[in-house]
Structure formats: C-alpha cells, structure tokens
Amino acid sequence: KAGVTQTPRYLIKTRGQQVTLSCSPISGHRSVSWYQQTPGQGLQFLFEYFSETQRNKGNFPGRFSGRQFSNSRSEMNVSTLELGDSALYLCASSLATGDFYGYTFGSGTRLTVV
C-alpha cells in the first residue's frame, strides 16, 4: 500500500514569505502529526490532527498553523518565514489517536529560507 506522501520534497523560500506543505496519510489513517527537525533543536512536535480537529499543539508561534481535510490529508502553513524556520518538516500518520498505535512517517519536506 502507498506510504505517507509529503509534497513538495524540497522548497526554497525568501524571508517574509509564507509556505504551505502537504501530507497525504496512508489510506484509512485518520491521525496526522507534524514535526520539525533542525540540527540545533532536533525533532520537535508541531501539532496533531484527528478527524479534522487539532488535538494537540507544540510550543511553536502562531505563524505555524495547520488543518486537516475530510479525506485526512493535512496541510501546514508557515507565515512570515524566518531564517530559523529552515528545517526538515515531517509528518506521520496513524490509524487513530491514542495509545499503542504505531506511526508511519513521510520522507519530509526540506524547507530552506533565504
């Protein structure tokens, strides 16, 4: 079966612009979580969506937002980009929110802000 698909794979944006990243989960998976990975901070949780509702949010400024559609596909948006937003953005999907469900990760979108 198809895995978690993230698009685009690579992106270069200018400081001050905004960006939208997409994540298509495995068919049947209803939970999508987003993570940011940087060399300095490592992997950090951004937010989780389940059935089109944001269930939890990490410690990131309001410039980071997301949404989930009825087909479980999710998007995250970063407005007013800063150089420090350069990172690998990963999403992971699972069947449901709650304990004991494994994750399947996408390959990530590498965002470079110049």
Add this chain to the structure above:
Amino acid sequence: KNEVEQSPQNLTAQEGEFITINCSYSVGISALHWLQQHPGGGIVSLFMLSSGKKKHGRLIATINIQEKHSSLHITASHPRDSAVYICAVNPFSSGSARQLTFGSGTQLTVLP
C-alpha cells in the same frame, strides 16, 4: 535537562559487531518508540514498546519502566544499518498520546 537522553551520540562499529544504544527518560510515559532515520530524512518506525521486549530480525528493543530506561540492540551489524537511531516517548503529561518527545539521536556507522 532533556526529558529523553540517548547514549552514545555517535557510534562506529565493525561489521558483525553487537551494538547497543541506550535511552533514558525522566517522565511517566505511555509508550516508547525507536525510530531509524537514513540520510535524506525519511524516518522508519522500528518499535513501539510499553513493556518488556520486542524482536524484529536482527533488532531487539527492551524497556524497563521502573528504571525509565530502554535499549536498542542490533546483532550481527551490517553497513546498511548505518543511520541515526532516535528514541521517542509519549509522555503522560501531553494532552494527547501522539505528542512525541524525542531524544537527540545516535549516529551509527557500521564499517565493512
């Protein structure tokens, strides 16, 4: 202090060696995950543990809930095992079991 600590940060081994990567955490958790990340970024979930031990091929993961410690073992290591191995936990304190807290990762290099 980070809630999840991994050791070692870097590990170089010869092909065939037995490898152990350790993970200690300081919070109550509902589950612990071992993840593998290859160059290029994609992450593969290796194990999810809440107690005991799991084995998959040459990989073994154990967890001791009382001691708040987990280990990932690789038997008969191979160059294709070279990757970053990341420990992550679902803390009880998070609003959702999906909010993972990650260790900083262990870079493993297996030489032929």
